[in-house]
Amino acid sequence: MTKVTAQLSVSLDGFYAGPRHTGDGHWMESAEAAGFFRVTRWVTDAMAWRERQGFDGGTHDTNSEIVAETFAAAGAYVMGRRMADGGEVPWGEEPPFRAPVFVVTHRPRETLVRGGGTSFTYVTDGLASAVAQARAAAGGKNVAVAGGGSLVRQVLAAGLLDELELHIVPVVLGTGLRLLDADLGLGEKEGIELAQTRVVHSPEVTHVRYAVTGRAPLLLDDRGSGGGPTTTVS
Amino acid sequence: MTKVTAQLSVSLDGFYAGPRHTGDGHWMESAEAAGFFRVTRWVTDAMAWRERQGFDGGTHDTNSEIVAETFAAAGAYVMGRRMADGGEVPWGEEPPFRAPVFVVTHRPRETLVRGGGTSFTYVTDGLASAVAQARAAAGGKNVAVAGGGSLVRQVLAAGLLDELELHIVPVVLGTGLRLLDADLGLGEKEGIELAQTRVVHSPEVTHVRYAVTGRAPLLLDDRGSGGGPTTTVS
Numbered sequence: 001m002t003k004v005t006a007q008l009s010v011s012l013d014g015f016y017a018g019p020r021h022t023g024d025g026h027w028m029e030s031a032e033a034a035g036f037f038r039v040t041r042w043v044t045d046a047m048a049w050r051e052r053q054g055f056d057g058g059t060h061d062t063n064s065e066i067v068a069e070t071f072a073a074a075g076a077y078v079m080g081r082r083m084a085d086g087g088e089v090p091w092g093e094e095p096p097f098r099a100p101v102f103v104v105t106h107r108p109r110e111t112l113v114r115g116g117g118t119s120f121t122y123v124t125d126g127l128a129s130a131v132a133q134a135r136a137a138a139g140g141k142n143v144a145v146a147g148g149g150s151l152v153r154q155v156l157a158a159g160l161l162d163e164l165e166l167h168i169v170p171v172v173l174g175t176g177l178r179l180l181d182a183d184l185g186l187g188e189k190e191g192i193e194l195a196q197t198r199v200v201h202s203p204e205v206t207h208v209r210y211a212v213t214g215r216a217p218l219l220l221d222d223r224g225s226g227g228g229p230t231t232t233v234s
Numbered sequence: 235m236t237k238v239t240a241q242l243s244v245s246l247d248g249f250y251a252g253p254r255h256t257g258d259g260h261w262m263e264s265a266e267a268a269g270f271f272r273v274t275r276w277v278t279d280a281m282a283w284r285e286r287q288g289f290d291g292g293t294h295d296t297n298s299e300i301v302a303e304t305f306a307a308a309g310a311y312v313m314g315r316r317m318a319d320g321g322e323v324p325w326g327e328e329p330p331f332r333a334p335v336f337v338v339t340h341r342p343r344e345t346l347v348r349g350g351g352t353s354f355t356y357v358t359d360g361l362a363s364a365v366a367q368a369r370a371a372a373g374g375k376n377v378a379v380a381g382g383g384s385l386v387r388q389v390l391a392a393g394l395l396d397e398l399e400l401h402i403v404p405v406v407l408g409t410g411l412r413l414l415d416a417d418l419g420l421g422e423k424e425g426i427e428l429a430q431t432r433v434v435h436s437p438e439v440t441h442v443r444y445a446v447t448g449r450a451p452l453l454l455d456d457r458g459s460g461g462g463p464t465t466t467v468s
Contacts, residue, residue, distance in 0.1 A: 186408030
């Protein structure tokens, strides 16, 4: 059955890139890029990713298997406009997706058909519509929210996400673009509960997959401790 | 050899408690407490923690073993003043530490000796002094930074922390007290690198232990991708 999934590499403090690049200058030289390439280093080193990009080399290991599995599970993608714009030139004539991509945007544009099975369809009537169109195109495989992080967050906030996989990288960035921030719009004493469904780790990264249970109140439940912040393992 | 260690339970978005309780009203009723008890639920359910608190019941499982191991490894503790104040009454005559505790504070106070091996020594000449005093008292075991989170962050920022264990709980809180925030004072394109040394998981929580490598520049290293944000597994 088709699930709506997302996965993102994050630093230990929850950033998927450095602080947003504005102003002049090339994105590659920015602090945003420096953070992005640090947390995705495990991906760019993985053979399965390099093959999709047409690069040589790379390591064949647990990380590479995770990348291959992620590509294989996706029957269609949903993507933010900024990521689609940024990737259009470097992805070239045969982008790595090899599946229909639905881009959430305010700017109408004709569908762009690329080689290898990738197409970009520009959806102007909202996120839910893009997800629905991707679901119809996924052929029973998963709908993967490709990014960027703010789109993943919107899908989660809208209750449309079934599964989230975080690739938690052992670096603290201190600042940058956060996957999970205040935009989630949770109420006081409300959280989003998830259930761990898989934990896999390599020396470079811990991959944790979660099923999204949904919004739930944070009930006071001190399990009988009866006092202040009394735990030492906290 | 004595290491300086810290461990903290955090939500998937990096909070160790809800937003700070300020105004009137009991802490137990606050959103801070609601978040705190959600992320530490795995601890309060663990038999090894309940035993230290004098409570019955609890589960004997991986989580309980982690708690027991954490208590056993600590020869002395360093603690923030707010945590020490908040715990003083509920911890009672036999606090769960059973080791010397060094409290970082601006207010001089005589050492408080409790039963079971716990004492509280109030250190007014700074964090590094408290760590040094704890190291001298640890008898070859580890110095554990007990919390709260802001003290853990200060110890990390000061380069005094050898090992950090995060207990990553599958809930998104949206807001609250963050372990790793902008107070770390990292420079542009600078991070703190860590190395994963152990990953253990139970259904309720993923325990990841890191050795702290230290501050390092985030070198641009796109491994030959040569373009914008081109990865789909990111």
